[in-house]
Amino acid sequence: MAGNLSRNNDLGIGQSKWLKFITWFGIAFLLLPLIILIVYSFNESRTVTRWEGFSFRWYKALFSDVSIWLAIKNSLTIAIVSTLVSVSLGTMAAMLIARYSFKGKKLLQNILYIPVILPDIIFGVALLSLFILIKFPLGIISVICAHVTFSFPFATMVIMGKVINLPESLSEASLDLGASRWQTFVKVILPNIAPGVISGALFAFSMSIDDFVITFFTAGVGASTLPLKIYSLIKHGITPSLNAISTILIVFTVVVLLMANFLQKTKKISRSFKIALGTFFLIIVGLLVVSPFFTKSSERLNIYNYSNYLDPELIKKFSNETGIKVTLDYVNDNDEMLAKLQMGVAGYDIIFPTAFMVEIMKKQNLLAPICIDSIPNYKYITPGFRKMSFDTTGRYYVPYAYGYTGMVYNSNYIEGPVDSWDILWDERYKGKIMMINEMREVFFVASKRLGFKMDTSLSKLNMARDILIEQKPLLKKYESNAIGDLMASEEVWIAQDWSGSITRLTSSDPKFKLGYPKEGVLFFIDNMCIPANAPNKGNAERFINFLLDPAHSAQNINCIMYAMPNDSAKKLIPAEILNNPTVFPKIKNFDSIEIARDFGEFNRELTRAWMEVKVH
C-alpha cells in the first residue's frame, strides 16, 4: 500500500534517462569483472582468457592444496577472534557514547573515525612501528590486534545506531522489576541491539577476511592469511585457481553482507537464528582449540619461501622424523624478504634470497654465518657453487636452486632458429614480443646483444638504454607475472622468460619452445640463508642438511622443476628431466656463468636508465 501512495514527482527530478543509464552503467562496470572471474573459475583451460569447457578442475586443485587450507584456517581464526573482540569493545564503546555524557566524548567520537578515514597503508606501517617498539612478536596475535583496531570503530558505529534508538526507560523498567544491571544488559539491552551487534560483527568479519594491506605489515611467522596466499600465488601467473579462490571469497562475502543487511532490518531475532548463532560460536571454540595458539611444541622451524618452491611432502617428512613443527610462510620477492628482515621481528629461520640479495643482506649484517660442520650433506654441493662471487667466504649461504632467463616462443608463428637475443628486435613480430619487467634482466639482454659483459660502466649502460628505447615500439609490454597466460592466449608469440616458467609452458604444449641465445643467459641462484636473529638456528641447519640429502634433493627437483647444484642427486632424477635444457641448462664451466649481482652505488644509474626507457 505504501508503495502505491508514493508517486513520482511531477517535476521529473531523478527520472532522466541519462541518470538511469549512467547508474546502470556504473553498476555493470562494478559487477562485470566479478562475473567474468566467476565464469572463468569453471574454465577447463589453464589460461584465463580462453574458454575450453566447464570444469571443477581448479576447485579440485584448490581443495587439495594443504597450504590454502592452512591460509583459510588462519584467515578464519583471525577473523573470528578479531570480530569477537571488536564487537565486545564496540558494544561497550557504543553504550558509553550513547548513554553517558562525559568530558572528551566528542573527541572520542572523532577519534573513532580515524581508522575509517586513514589509508590502510599508513595504519599498517604505524602498527608495525608500534609492535617493533614494544617488541611485540609478529604472528597471529599481532594480526588479530591490528584487525581489531580497524574493525572496532566500524562495529561501534553500527551498534551505536541501535543503542541510541533504544529508550533508556527500558533499562529503568528492567531495574525497576528487580533485574540487576547485568541481567538488564543480557535480557533487555542485548536482545534489542542484537541486530546491530550482529551486523557489526559481520562487517568486522568481512573486513578482516578481505584485508591485505594491514595484514601484510603485521603478519609474522605462521600468520599467512588467504589474501596473502593469493598474492603469493600471483607470482606464478593468474591461474583459474586464483579465480576459484576469489569466487569462493566473493560468495562468502556476499552471503555475510546480505546477512548483515537482513539483520539490520529485522527487529526480532528468530529462534532458529539463535541456534545458528550458537552453532557459529561452537565452531569458533572448536577452531580455537585446534588453532596453533595452543599447539605447544618446543621445537620449531619457520621457513620463509616463495610458494611452490619447496616440496610440501619433504616438510611433512622432516616434521615426522624430527618432531620439529615447521611453519611455512610465503614471500613474493627479494625486496619483501629484505624489508621483513630489516624490521628485525620476523622470526624466520630459513630464507631463500637470490644471489644479489645475499650480498645486500650480508652487507647489512642481516645474515648469520652457517655452521658447515653441522651440515654433513654439504659435501654433495657441486664445488663450483660453494664460494661464489657474491659471498667468497661461502659461510653465509647454501645454494638451493638455480635457473636462467631465456626465451620462450610459439613455433606456430615464429620461424626458427631462435638462438639469439636479436630476435627480440625483429620487426616482423612487432607487438607480439614481450620482455620481463625487471631492470637487471632487461639491461642484461641489451648488454649481451651489444656484446658487452654487464658491469658498472656508464657509457655501456647508456648504449644499452638506447637499444632498449629502439626496441620499445615492438613490445607488447614489460610483464613479469602473466607471461604464461599471455603466451597461452597467443597475444604474445615470443617472450623473455625465466627457465621455470619456460619449463611449465613447454611441457604443457609442444608448440612452445625454448629459445637459448648463443650470446649467453643471465643465471640466478637462490640460496638458503639463516637470518642473524633466527630463533631456531640449529633446526634451520638440520633442515638444510635434510634437503641436501641426495634422495630428498632429487624429490625436490622433481617437484619444483628447478635445477639444484647437487651432483649425487642428479643420478636419481629421471632422464627426461635431467636432459630438459630448461631445467638443467648445458653448462660446461660453472665458473664462467653470469649471475645477477648487486651493483651497489651503480644501482642508482641503472634505475635512472630503466626509468628513461620506461617513460620514453
Place this chain on the structure above:
Amino acid sequence: MLELKNLSKFYGNVKAVNQVNLTISKGEFFCLLGPSGCGKTTILRMVAGFEKVTEGNIYLEGKDITNDAPNNRDVNTVFQNYALFPNLSVWENIAYGLKIRKITKDECNRRVEDVVRLTGLSGFEKRMPSKLSGGQQQRVALARALVNRPSILLLDEPLSALDKKIAEQTRNELSELQRKVGITFIFVTHNQTEALALADRIAVMKDGIIEHCDQPKEIYEKPRTHFVADFIGSMNFFECTIKASEDKATLLEIPEIGDVILTGQNKQEAGKTVQFCVRPERMKISMLQPAEYENCIKGVIRQKTYLGEITKFVVELAGNRQISIMAQNYLLKLSNEFYDIGEEVNIIWSKTSGEIIHV
C-alpha cells in the same frame, strides 16, 4: 507507608525538588499534580531509585531506602511511554519480574494469569508489544508492575499518551483496579481532571515544593495559595481589603467595584489586603436584582464563547478588570441568546461562594 523527609534534588543551582515532606498511607491513591518542571516526576524517580537523592530520606514501611538500588526496592513503576520490552511477548513482559525473582513456574503462571484477567488482556498473551494499541500497551505496563505485588505502584503520566476517550475509560478502570488490589498508587500527572477524578489526596507542586496537599474537594474548594487556585480549574481573582470580620461573616471591599460579603469563614483580621477569588461556574449573569443571600456587581459583556455544554462570558468590570463566567446551557436561549455583547448586566453569586487567599 511511604515517608519523604526533607527530600531534595538539586541539578547544579536548580532545585528540582526542595525540602519535600510527605506521608502517604497504605492503600492510598495519591496524586502529584503540577505543571511540567515542577519536580513531580523527579520525586517519583527518586522513590523508584532512578535518581540519586541530594538531601533528605525516603522511608518505606519505616525502612530507609534512600540509597537502595532500584532493583532492591519493593516499588514498581508504570512508565509514561510504557517501556515495554519490544523483544518479549505480552506474557513474557508481564512475567519478567517474577522470572528475575526466581518464582516457581506454577506460581508465576498463576499470578500472570490473574493479572492478565484483572487488566482485561486475555487473548493477547502471545502478541508482541508493537502489535498492541496504546490502551492495550498501557494495560500491559500496568500488569507487568502489578504482578510483582509491590508495596507501592508508581505511575508516571500513564494516561497522557492516550486519546481522550480511551484515557477517560482507562481512568475509570484504573480507579476500580486500585480499589481491587489495595496497593498504594502514586500517580504523577499535569492533568487536573485526572487528579480530581482519581486521587484520595492530591499534592499540588510548583518549583520543587508542595503548595497544597489535601483531598480533591478541599483543593478545589479551598485552595490555600494563588497558584493552586489558579492551576486547578479557572478562577476569578479580586484584590481587596477586609473591611470588617466576625465569626461566620466577612465584609470585603473591592476598590472601584464595591463591597461583597463572604459567609462561612473564620474571623479575619480587619484592614488586611487579601485576594478574594470566585470560580466562574459559581457566578451567574442576570438582569434581576440579587436575593438577600447573594452578592452582586455590575459589568459589561465583552466576549461570548459557545463551548457545547457551557457558554463562557468575559465580562468587563469597572477599572478595566475582566472576569470570566461559565453558564450551563440548560436553557440555551437564556444563556446564549438573551445576553449580548456590549450589554450591561448584573453578576451575581452566593455569599457562601468564594475563598480568601492571604498574600
